[in-house]
Amino acid sequence: MKVATKKELFDCLSGMxxxxxxxxxxxxxxxxSADEIASPESIPLSPKEAFVPxxxxxxxxxxxxxxxxxxEPEIDEKPFVVWGMHPCDAKAMELIGKVYTEGSYTxxxxxxxxxxxxxxxxxxxxxxxxCFCGSFEGMGPFSKSGSDIFLIPLDxxxxxxxxxxxxxxxxxASLPDATDEDIAKGEAQKKKxxxxxxxxxxxxxxxxxxxxxxxxxxxxxxxxxxxMGCGMCxxxxxxxxxxxxxxxxxxxxxxxxxxxxxxxxxxxxxEASGHNPRPTQKERIRQRxxxxxxxxxxRYGDEHLCVGCGRCVAICPVGIDIRDVAKRAExxxx
Amino acid sequence: MIEKIxxxxxxxxxxxxxxxxxxxxxxxxxxxxxxxxxxxxxxVEKLIWNPLCRLNLAGxxxxxxxxxxxxxxxxxxxxxxxxxxxxxxxxFDRKDVSIIGVPCQGMVDRKTLMKKxxxxxxxxxxxxxxxxSVGDKSISTEEVxxxxxxxxxxxTPVHYDELVGEKIEGVxxxxxxxxxxxxxxxxxxxxxxxxxEHFGRCIRCYxxxxxxxxxxxxxxxxxxxxxxxxxxxxxxxxxxxxxLGRIYHQVGRCVECGSCESxxxxxxxxxxxxxxxxxxxxELYDYESGIAVDEPPPLQTFKTDDPQEFIM
Amino acid sequence: MDNPYxxxxxxxxxxxxxxxxxxxxxFKFRILDEDVKKxxxxxxxxxxxxSVLGKGEAxxxxxxxxxxxxxxxxxxxxxxSVTQALHELEAGDKIGIRGPLGNWYPVDKFEGSDIxxxxxxxxxxxxxxxxxYLRDPSRRSKFGKITIVYGAREPGLLLYRxxxxxxxxxxxxxxxxxxxxxxxxxxxxxxxxxxxLKETAPSSENAYAVVCGPPVMIKFTLPVLHELGFSxxxxxxxxxxxxxxxxxKCGRCNIGHKYICVDGPVFSMxxxxxxxxxx
Numbered sequence: 001m002k003v004a005t006k007k008e009l010f011d012c013l014s015g016m017x018x019x020x021x022x023x024x025x026x027x028x029x030x031x032x033s034a035d036e037i038a039s040p041e042s043i044p045l046s047p048k049e050a051f052v053p054x055x056x057x058x059x060x061x062x063x064x065x066x067x068x069x070x071x072e073p074e075i076d077e078k079p080f081v082v083w084g085m086h087p088c089d090a091k092a093m094e095l096i097g098k099v100y101t102e103g104s105y106t107x108x109x110x111x112x113x114x115x116x117x118x119x120x121x122x123x124x125x126x127x128x129x130x131c132f133c134g135s136f137e138g139m140g141p142f143s144k145s146g147s148d149i150f151l152i153p154l155d156x157x158x159x160x161x162x163x164x165x166x167x168x169x170x171x172x173a174s175l176p177d178a179t180d181e182d183i184a185k186g187e188a189q190k191k192k193x194x195x196x197x198x199x200x201x202x203x204x205x206x207x208x209x210x211x212x213x214x215x216x217x218x219x220x221x222x223x224x225x226x227x228m229g230c231g232m233c234x235x236x237x238x239x240x241x242x243x244x245x246x247x248x249x250x251x252x253x254x255x256x257x258x259x260x261x262x263x264x265x266x267x268x269x270x271e272a273s274g275h276n277p278r279p280t281q282k283e284r285i286r287q288r289x290x291x292x293x294x295x296x297x298x299r300y301g302d303e304h305l306c307v308g309c310g311r312c313v314a315i316c317p318v319g320i321d322i323r324d325v326a327k328r329a330e331x332x333x334x
Numbered sequence: 335m336i337e338k339i340x341x342x343x344x345x346x347x348x349x350x351x352x353x354x355x356x357x358x359x360x361x362x363x364x365x366x367x368x369x370x371x372x373x374x375x376x377x378v379e380k381l382i383w384n385p386l387c388r389l390n391l392a393g394x395x396x397x398x399x400x401x402x403x404x405x406x407x408x409x410x411x412x413x414x415x416x417x418x419x420x421x422x423x424x425x426f427d428r429k430d431v432s433i434i435g436v437p438c439q440g441m442v443d444r445k446t447l448m449k450k451x452x453x454x455x456x457x458x459x460x461x462x463x464x465x466x467s468v469g470d471k472s473i474s475t476e477e478v479x480x481x482x483x484x485x486x487x488x489x490t491p492v493h494y495d496e497l498v499g500e501k502i503e504g505v506x507x508x509x510x511x512x513x514x515x516x517x518x519x520x521x522x523x524x525x526x527x528x529x530x531e532h533f534g535r536c537i538r539c540y541x542x543x544x545x546x547x548x549x550x551x552x553x554x555x556x557x558x559x560x561x562x563x564x565x566x567x568x569x570x571x572x573x574x575x576x577x578l579g580r581i582y583h584q585v586g587r588c589v590e591c592g593s594c595e596s597x598x599x600x601x602x603x604x605x606x607x608x609x610x611x612x613x614x615x616x617e618l619y620d621y622e623s624g625i626a627v628d629e630p631p632p633l634q635t636f637k638t639d640d641p642q643e644f645i646m
Numbered sequence: 647m648d649n650p651y652x653x654x655x656x657x658x659x660x661x662x663x664x665x666x667x668x669x670x671x672x673f674k675f676r677i678l679d680e681d682v683k684k685x686x687x688x689x690x691x692x693x694x695x696x697s698v699l700g701k702g703e704a705x706x707x708x709x710x711x712x713x714x715x716x717x718x719x720x721x722x723x724x725x726x727s728v729t730q731a732l733h734e735l736e737a738g739d740k741i742g743i744r745g746p747l748g749n750w751y752p753v754d755k756f757e758g759s760d761i762x763x764x765x766x767x768x769x770x771x772x773x774x775x776x777x778x779y780l781r782d783p784s785r786r787s788k789f790g791k792i793t794i795v796y797g798a799r800e801p802g803l804l805l806y807r808x809x810x811x812x813x814x815x816x817x818x819x820x821x822x823x824x825x826x827x828x829x830x831x832x833x834x835x836x837x838x839x840x841x842x843l844k845e846t847a848p849s850s851e852n853a854y855a856v857v858c859g860p861p862v863m864i865k866f867t868l869p870v871l872h873e874l875g876f877s878x879x880x881x882x883x884x885x886x887x888x889x890x891x892x893x894x895k896c897g898r899c900n901i902g903h904k905y906i907c908v909d910g911p912v913f914s915m916x917x918x919x920x921x922x923x924x925x
Contacts, residue, residue, distance in 0.1 A: 025535060025600050044599060045537075054537060055568035058651040064700035067655035067742040068678075103908055105893040108648035129363055129454065214922035226369040226394070230541035232599050242897030245651070245890045247702050248565045254700055256651070259566045261896070265540070267557050268898065271888045272704075272726030290922070291900070298903035314448070317389060317545060317597040319361035319368025560727045 002161040002175035003154070003182050009120075009161060010034035012171050013081050016118065019050040020083040028082065037083060039156075042128035044315060046238035047089050050082045051113050052096065054235075058109075058245070058256045077112060079167075083120040088133045088309040090121045090146030092238035095307070098300050099241055118167060121147035122159075125189040127197050130310025132323055134197035137204065139307065141193035152186040160186035201323045202330040203293070203304060209333035210294035214286070219332055223289075223325065224282040226318040231262030233288065233312035233320070239305050242268075263287045289325050335436070338498045339408055340378040342434050347375040352406035352432050356394050358387040364459045364468070365447045369394060381408065384461050385475050388441040390591040392416030392547035399426040407431060410438035411504070412482075412591035414491035415624025416547040419587050421493075422627050423634070425550070428493075435494025437502040439463045440475075440483035443596060447478050481605040482592020485510045492625055507616075514610035533577040534570055535600040542594035542604065543580060548587045555579055581607060586615045586631035589624045650893050653697040653742025654682050656718070658735050664721050666802030670768060671724070671733050672709070674717045675743065686746060688712055690753065690775035691884060691912045694745025695892045696720065698731040705889045705907070708746065709771035709806075711778035713785075718743070721771050721805055747892045748911050751776050751856060751882060760790040762848045762876075764867055766797050766839050766859025770805045772884055773858055778809075781816060790818075793848040797824040797839040797863075801832055822846050840866040843874075850875035856882045868915065879916035886911065 010018070010033070019028045020037040028047045031037055062069045085093075097114055100107035124131070124141035134140045144150045148168035152160040160178055163169030178186070202209075213219040234240040244261035247254060261268060264284050270276045278284050296305035306322060313321050343355040359370035359380045367386040371394075372378055391413050398405045409417065414435055421428055447466060454468045465472050483489075487504040491497065504510075520528065540556070543549040555563050556576050564575045581604075588608050595604040615621055618641050619632035632640075656675040664670040677683040688694075688708055697703045704726070710719035724733045735741065751772070761780065765773045773796075780789055794813075798804045804823065813821055824835035824842040835842050839859065855876050857867055864883060871881055887899040887906045894908035902921030904910065 027535075058649070061699055064698075065740065067653060067697065067699060067740050070652060070699075070742070072649055072652065099895060099897075103894055105650040105895065105908075106648040107650065107895055111648065129448065211922055225371045228393075228541070228544035228597075230544040230597070231539040232541050232597070235537050235539045236599065241895075243890070243895075244566060245703065245896065246566045247700050248567065249700065250569075256697075256699075257567055258651075258896075259568070260537075261890075261898075262539070263897070265557075269888050271886075272729065277887060287900075290902075291897075295900065295903035299905075313363060315599055317541065319363070319366050321362040324362050562727075 001178040001183055001186075002163075002172050003178040004159055004161050004172070004175045005157050006037065006039075006159070007034040008175060009149075009151075009159065009172070010037075012175060013083075013118070016078070017080040018083055019047070019080065021047075028084075031083075042314070043084065043086070044311060045236055046092070046309065046311060047082055047085045048092065048096070048238045048241075050080075051093055051117065052110060052241060052243075052260075054260045056109060056258050058258055060253055060255045062253060064254055075112060077116055079116050079118055081118045081120060085119055085121045085147075086124055086309065087121055087139065087141060087143040087145070087147070088131075088307040089238045090119055091133075091139060091143065091307045092309070093119070094146045095239045095296070095303060095305055096241045102300070118148045118171065119146060120149045120151065122151045122153065123190065123193060124197075125153060125193045127193065128310055128314070130313030130321075130323070131308060132198040132201045132310060133308035134194070134199040135201035135203050135308055135323075136304065136306075141197050142190045152189050154182060154185050154189065158182075198308075198323070201308070201326050203306075203326065206326050206329060207294040207297045207304070209329040210290055211298075212333050213329055214290065216332070219328065220282055220286055222328065223320050224280075224285050227264070227281045227285045227320055228318055229264050229266070229281050229284065230317075231260075231264050232315055232317075234262040234264060235260060236311040236315050238309055238311070239307055263291070285320065289322065292322060293326060293329070335499050336381065336383045339383055339434055339436065340381050342496050342498070343372060343381060343406060343408070344375045344378045346406045346432055347372065347378070351404065353403040354398055355381075355406040355408070355434075356391050356398065357381045357408035357434075358383070361386075364451075364454045365442075365444050365461065365466070371398075383408070383436060385440065385442045385463055385466070386444065386461050388444065388480065388593070388596050389545060390416055390547050390593040392420060393545070393550065395431055396420055396425050396547065396550060399430045405431050406434065408434045408436060409491050409494065410436060410441075411486060411488040411491050412438075412589050414493045415488060415589035416591060418493050418624035418627050419548055419589060419631065422624075422630050423587075428627065433491065433494040433496075435491030435497045437490040437497070437499050438483075438486075439489070439502065440479045440486065441592075442466065442475055442478045443480040445596070445601065450478065480592045480596055481513070481603065482590050482595060485513060485590070485605070485609060487622070488625075493627065510609065511613050513606045514613040517606050517610045518613075529574060529578070530570060532602045533573050536573045536577060536602065537600060538566075538568075538573070538576065539599060541597040541599065542602075545593040545597045546584070547591075547593075548584060548589075549580065555583075577602070581611065584608065585611055586619065586621060586633050587623050588612060650744070651891065653695070653703075653744045654679065655740050656743045658737050658739045658741070659717055660737055661735060664805050666800075669724055670721055670805065672719060672721045673732065673735070674710075674719055675741075676717055677743070678740070683716060686718075688746035689750035690779045691750035691772050692746040692748050693772075693892075693911060694718070694720075694743050694747060695889075696728075696732065697742030697744070698728055698735075699742060701731040702728045703742075703744075703890075704728040705747070705892055707772040707775070707884065707911070709774050711775045711782070713779055713782040721768070723768055744892060748907055749909070751884075751912055753779065756780075756854050757788045758790070758852070760849060760851075760853035761792045762853060762855040762871075763792065763794045763796075764839060764843055764855060764857040764859070764871075765794070766863040767799070767803070768805065769858040769860065769884075770796060773856065774806050774809065776856065777813070781813070781819070786818075790852070791820070791848075792818065793820045793822070793846065795822045795824070795839060795843045795846055797826070797842065799826045801825055801829055820846070820848070838866070839863050840870045843867060844870045847874060850880070854880050854882065858884050877916075878919060879914050881915040882912055883915065883918075884911045885913060
């Protein structure tokens with residue numbers, strides 16, 4: 001176990017691009033010094049854009065009439081750092097990874113970024129508004145899963161630093177060892193977070209409860225009337241991965257690109273014929289809740305697509321609260 | 335005041351005057367009130383009225399009426415003006431909506447509050463018209479008012495069936511126009527910088543559009559595929575086009591409720607821009623949107639003596 | 647790098663109107679690269695993404711059968727911007743293709759059984775592929791009697807009329823064509839597909855049914871099949887939904903916890919019954 005200030009740790013990572021929360025909205029962007037990195041208690045936007053950019057070119061082409069003119073974008077395979085993820089975010093990237101590597105098709109864009117990344121994850125002694133990661137089995141505010149370097153804030157200046165993978169360990173090798181006092185303090189911080197985190201949201205069998213309520217007007221009417229149909233919940237969510245694919249012309253060049261998309265938009269499932277299997281906000285918000293708390297687990301195995309980060313809860317302007325949805329589902333299904 | 339609101343709502347529902355009353359209820363997170371849809375007279379107890387009742391409910395009113403329901407709504411000045419503009423645009427008839435008008439002392443900006451108080455999970459939060467407090471920490475409500483509410487000309491509903499509480503005077507035209515004048519006095523470069531900086535942050539979640547009662551097009555220009563007016567990506571030109579395009583569609587229609595700004599996750603300061611637009615419309619056409627329900631917005635009508643000096 | 651989004655170039659060999667209303671056109675494509683051609687190994691029921699660069703991509707069921715040689719057949723309804731662009735193509739033009747994608751009709755399972763193919767309107771594309779695959783001389787003896795009930799609004803809207811004509815002489819095939827209203831010169835059945843299927847009454851004993859068509863046709867066909875004794879696990883259909891990636895990544899085409907693009911498009915009715923879905 002090591003100990004470091006922000007700057008000392010930053011120096012260990014020199015030579016690599018570092019993405020960290022910066023600016024007015026604490027978006028993950030490249031920084032050139034430790035001073036630029038905000039130390040926010042909560043990050044309203046998730047770090048997923050460091051792994052899955054909102055707008056990503058799939059390929060370029062010079063001539064739309066000639067598909068042999070397709071050129072793939074240049075890929076930067078160099079290691080880079082994503083600093084300031086939370087344990088929930090690290091878990092979310094693992095979940096997206098399940099989708100992007102499943103079956104016969106591997107999404108090389110995500111995979112090479114994920115593999116090239118050094119994930120610096122900060123544990124949370126104080127839960128953020130809406131957080132409930134502790135409600136999911138095996139998760140919590142100090143879960144190290146998916147990290148390369150794990151930080152525990154000791155005070156305003158210093159972190160307890162642990163290399164959780166070989167890659168992470170090698171990078172921090174030069175840092176001074178933590179004292180027993182530091183380690184004890186780290187344990188106390190950890191206990192503080194573990195004690196405070198909301199574990200009351202039922203998640204264990206929720207996929208079946210949600211399945212049973214799929215057609216229940218009583219269950220869904222509580223939320224769908226007020227859902228405005230914006231895409232904020234999906235865009236701030238670290239594990240929402242749905243995207244759209246489009247073609248565009250830029251000057252003399254063309255590209256095919258993908259952009260984040262949202263199941264909350266009417267266009268998401270609108271077919272060319274005009275038919276829309278999800279014509280109203282009722283089906284759309286239901287789709288999101290089902291995907292988060294049921295479909296993903298049923299399809300991919302043992303985990304939900306929600307990591308309990310609380311961002312959607314905190315940001316929803318009409319108070320749609322996934323914790324509440326899970327609790328009501330559990331209560332109604334009984 | 336809330337007792338009176340509940341009483342009227344209860345009576346309307348019991349009499350069958352309305353099928354649903356749209357108002358605000360307690361949210362599940364600190365500093366939040368959520369829109370609620372009351373259909374049973376006994377549920378009116380869920381209605382609340384406090385400075386967190388921020389959103390404009392007129393969009394819901396339109397949607398519910400189009401779904402065939404008789405609608406009651408708890409309306410602030412801005413909600414009533416939005417209903418006014420929807421009436422002027424013949425979206426529904428005045429008889430379809432029953433309005434409980436509530437003069438508004440100004441709503442607070444939740445995002446500012448969250449920044450001021452940080453993590454408040456588990457602590458006791460209270461919000462009234464004088465102060466907002468978390469545990470022992472307290473700030474005045476005035477201090478965290480939304481930008482739009484600071485320059486509100488019509489805090490008292492313009493259209494209502496019942497008015498609950500004393501009328502409240504709005505700010506003067508001079509006061510209202512202050513941010514607009516500041517904006518309009520910027521030189522071209524600075525204004526461009528303002529636009530590129532703020533719109534450049536847009537993540538295209540379309541919360542501004544969805545929260546806006548006058549953004550009700552069946553197919554928004556940004557969603558149109560054929561013709562495809564703009565691209566879906568993050569190119570600055572597209573971000574600019576989207577935001578300016580939406581704003582242009584609001585000329586003479588926007589009531590400056592500030593809903594778009596309040597919901598924007600990227601803190602784009604729409605109020606400063608929209609206030610300038612309203613100022614221009616008022617000066618050119620002597621029109622303030624949502625006041626007269628029998629007069630269509632200026633850009634939806636044509637008069638031979640319309641001012642033309644702004645046309646190059 | 648693994649880039650499953652990159653299409654491979656194909657050349658349009660031939661294109662012609664398939665229906666008299668000139669709303670549907672058929673397209674025959676040839677894969678340009680010989681090595682890639684060998685990798686494009688498909689079965690009836692699979693689909694591919696056609697890319698008109700500059701316009702976009704859309705998924706279409708493959709209407710040819712792998713037994714027909716190298717050319718890939720698609721029949722496309724002009725309905726959106728991509729299909730409009732496809733309709734404007736001329737022989738010799740090059741576009742992109744990704745595929746084959748999705749699962750296929752369980753032809754191995756069908757061995758030793760009778761097969762009832764029920765189609766309506768434009769949804770006969772992969773059914774064509776299926777029947778041509780089954781009737782291939784190397785394979786035909788593995789299956790029992792095949793019944794095809796295929797309907798369209800009017801004779802000119804039936805797809806693949808040359809093929810249908812040819813199939814009339816096939817042994818061990820009952821081919822029933824129907825149109826909604828009487829038309830001059832029409833010698834087939836008149837009436838909607840479900841009652842015509844009922845009248846045809848194929849045996850459900852040791853038999854599978856494959857149904858593709860507009861939702862309303864499917865809705866009224868299923869009860870007829872049940873009446874005839876087909877259980878849900880013996881009825882297959884192919885689903886459509888808006889798709890983008892076609893490879894289970896973009897999250898768009900789910901019905902319940904399945905993705906149409908990778909878990910489908912072919913599902914048995916028994917499988918669909920298990921799903922909570924918006925259709």
